Amino acid sequence: MGPSGSGTTAAAAGAWRPSPRELERRAARRRQGRRRLLLASLSTLVVLGALVAVVVTSPGWPRVRETFFSPYHARESFPAIVDGFWLNVKLFVLCQPAILVLGLLVALARGTHSPWMAPLRLLAVVFTDVLRGIPTLLLVLLLGFGMPALELQGLTNDRYVWAGVALVLSYSAYVAEVFRAGIESVHPSQIASARALGLGHVRTLRHVVVPQAVRRIVPPLLNDFVSLQKDTALVSAVGVFDAVFTAQDYGLYNFNFTPLVVVSAFFVVMTVPLARLTDWLQRRVVERERAGGVA
Amino acid sequence: MSAPDAGGESTRDREPVLRVRGLRKAYGERLVLDDVDLDVHAGDVVCLIGSSGSGKSTLLRCLDLLEPVDDGTIHLDGVEITDPAVDERAVRRRIGMVFQAYNLFPHLTVLENCTLAPRHAHGVRRREARDRALGLLERFGLAGHADQHPDRLSGGQQQRAAVVRALCTRPELLLLDEITAALDPELVGEVLDIVRDLAAGGTTMVLATHEMSFAREVATTVCFLEGGRILEQGPPARMFSDPTHERTRSFLKRVLAP
Numbered sequence: 289m290g291p292s293g294s295g296t297t298a299a300a301a302g303a304w305r306p307s308p309r310e311l312e313r314r315a316a317r318r319r320q321g322r323r324r325l326l327l328a329s330l331s332t333l334v335v336l337g338a339l340v341a342v343v344v345t346s347p348g349w350p351r352v353r354e355t356f357f358s359p360y361h362a363r364e365s366f367p368a369i370v371d372g373f374w375l376n377v378k379l380f381v382l383c384q385p386a387i388l389v390l391g392l393l394v395a396l397a398r399g400t401h402s403p404w405m406a407p408l409r410l411l412a413v414v415f416t417d418v419l420r421g422i423p424t425l426l427l428v429l430l431l432g433f434g435m436p437a438l439e440l441q442g443l444t445n446d447r448y449v450w451a452g453v454a455l456v457l458s459y460s461a462y463v464a465e466v467f468r469a470g471i472e473s474v475h476p477s478q479i480a481s482a483r484a485l486g487l488g489h490v491r492t493l494r495h496v497v498v499p500q501a502v503r504r505i506v507p508p509l510l511n512d513f514v515s516l517q518k519d520t521a522l523v524s525a526v527g528v529f530d531a532v533f534t535a536q537d538y539g540l541y542n543f544n545f546t547p548l549v550v551v552s553a554f555f556v557v558m559t560v561p562l563a564r565l566t567d568w569l570q571r572r573v574v575e576r577e578r579a580g581g582v583a
Numbered sequence: 584m585s586a587p588d589a590g591g592e593s594t595r596d597r598e599p600v601l602r603v604r605g606l607r608k609a610y611g612e613r614l615v616l617d618d619v620d621l622d623v624h625a626g627d628v629v630c631l632i633g634s635s636g637s638g639k640s641t642l643l644r645c646l647d648l649l650e651p652v653d654d655g656t657i658h659l660d661g662v663e664i665t666d667p668a669v670d671e672r673a674v675r676r677r678i679g680m681v682f683q684a685y686n687l688f689p690h691l692t693v694l695e696n697c698t699l700a701p702r703h704a705h706g707v708r709r710r711e712a713r714d715r716a717l718g719l720l721e722r723f724g725l726a727g728h729a730d731q732h733p734d735r736l737s738g739g740q741q742q743r744a745a746v747v748r749a750l751c752t753r754p755e756l757l758l759l760d761e762i763t764a765a766l767d768p769e770l771v772g773e774v775l776d777i778v779r780d781l782a783a784g785g786t787t788m789v790l791a792t793h794e795m796s797f798a799r800e801v802a803t804t805v806c807f808l809e810g811g812r813i814l815e816q817g818p819p820a821r822m823f824s825d826p827t828h829e830r831t832r833s834f835l836k837r838v839l840a841p
């Protein structure tokens with residue numbers, strides 16, 4: 289413990305040791321933490337246990353277990369579902385960036401002020417109103433069956449592709465509104481400060497408004513993307529052999545609905561990493577930029 | 584010009600309202616408060632002075648339990664509030680705080696800002712909270728702005744509204760963080776009157792300020808902070824005319840220079 293050799297002031301400052309009171313406090317906080325953890329675990333166990341008990345003791349449970357939770361059918365349908373799910377994943381990965389770009393463009397178009405841009409503004413308003421108004425399923429059906437029927441030269445007749453286009457259009461309308469809300473939530477004084485620094489309209493948007501807006505809209509955007517991940521299942525409506533169509537097909541053929549539960553699990557597993565990533569991003573922003581918050 | 588210490592001896596013997604011992608606060612590697620000791624007695628007006636970044640705001644936030652401290656203790660009326668078992672909200676209900684950047688709630692009118700805490704944290708009846716707030720707003724010359732949203736007010740008006748908001752809960756201890764920084768000289772005088780008024784009414788205050796004349800005028804104790812330590816403290820008469828520390832002297836010379 290003794291300071292050996294040449295103890296400088298810097299070393300003395302670095303050699304701070306928590307006082308006994310502080311150590312006591314830390315121990316108390318640890319005890320508090322343990323007690324909270326214990327309480328949380330206990331209450332979770334009780335609630336989950338009760339739920340499981342209610343389901344398992346219900347009179348219809350044995351039949352439900354056979355038709356929805358059959359390990360045999362889960363194994364049997366698994367390979368086909370994996371193949372189908374790959375189509376869902378591909379659709380999501382391709383649509384997502386397209387939606388972000390189109391959504392941002394529509395939002396920016398609505399935010400323009402110049403009179404020359406009036407037609408563009410009008411177009412953007414009509415775009416969001418119409419495409420947000422049509423149920424996504426209808427849009428998928430209309431484009432998936434309608435566009436190939438037109439037999440247009442040079443355009444694909446692949447229903448899968450047209451269903452993807454329908455998803456992009458529908459979700460861009462949603463995402464555009466999220467972007468617009470984010471942009472409008474940036475306080476006017478921020479725009480005034482940027483203007484005062486001599487930044488033009490576009491630079492102000494690019495360096496001050498959009499970065500702040502994006503931080504705020506990450507949670508709602510994630511929400512829309514989780515929704516999109518699930519809505520890739522709508523392509524099953526136009527007869528594309530995605531995971532859902534495959535599972536339905538198997539279920540109707542074998543009179544067993546276990547594949548539907550398997551597909552549900554697939555979708556849940558796909559959405560979880562995105563949710564965790566967003567949580568992490570949000571926390572990092574809070575830690576870096578916000579001070580004086582109360583836990 | 585009555586010496587603030589004249590009747591002070593009797594209060595010195597009593598338990599201080601606020602007793603800070605060995606307070607330490609670090610942000611990561613950066614030590615912001617280092618072994619801070621401070622006693623605030625009932626009726627005291629303690630002014631924290633010191634250069635920008637010396638830790639004044641951080642000290643005030645620690646006193647209001649808005650920041651967890653890394654070591655040391657804070658006692659409020661003899662009860663340790665840095666104890667993990669203590670109810671932080673109950674403590675904060677007894678302390679009023681006004682921030683450097685007003686922090687009024689932009690979505691509420693001035694009046695709603697002022698009645699929020701009395702109604703929802705102190706259980707004051709709607710009518711009484713309203714009357715109390717209107718009375719204080721009137722006294723601070725804000726009666727005409729009660730129904731406006733804070734963004735419509737000038738900086739000085741916003742700051743006065745923030746003071747009213749803190750007073751509406753009738754705190755035992757008022758923490759003020761540079762409340763005059765954004766005010767024009769005329770309004771500084773007005774707020775100074777009000778602070779002196781509050782002090783005369785027995786409100787105990789700790790305030791951070793860059794306004795030396797303000798500190799000299801209103802303080803019973805002046806504390807000079809430097810690098811997170813209270814280097815020196817004493818009655819304003821001595822602190823401003825005859826500081827012991829060389830650092831205090833050079834700081835005062837710097838800020839008092841015309």
Ligand SMILES: Nc1ncnc2c1ncn2[C@@H]1O[C@H](COP(=O)(O)OP(=O)(O)OP(=O)(O)O)[C@@H](O)[C@H]1O
Pocket residue numbers: 578579580610613615633634635636637638639640641642683791
């Ligand atoms: N949340 C935080 N994270 C990291 N460092 C911080 C944080 N808050 C304050 N600091 C640092 O702590 C130091 C003290 O800050 P504080 O705001 O208490 O100073 P101050 O005395 O109030 O200054 P001023 O007179 O300019 O208001 C500063 O150096 C600042 O950089």
Ligand SMILES: [Mg+2]
Pocket residue numbers: 639640641683760761791
């Ligand atoms: Mg400060």
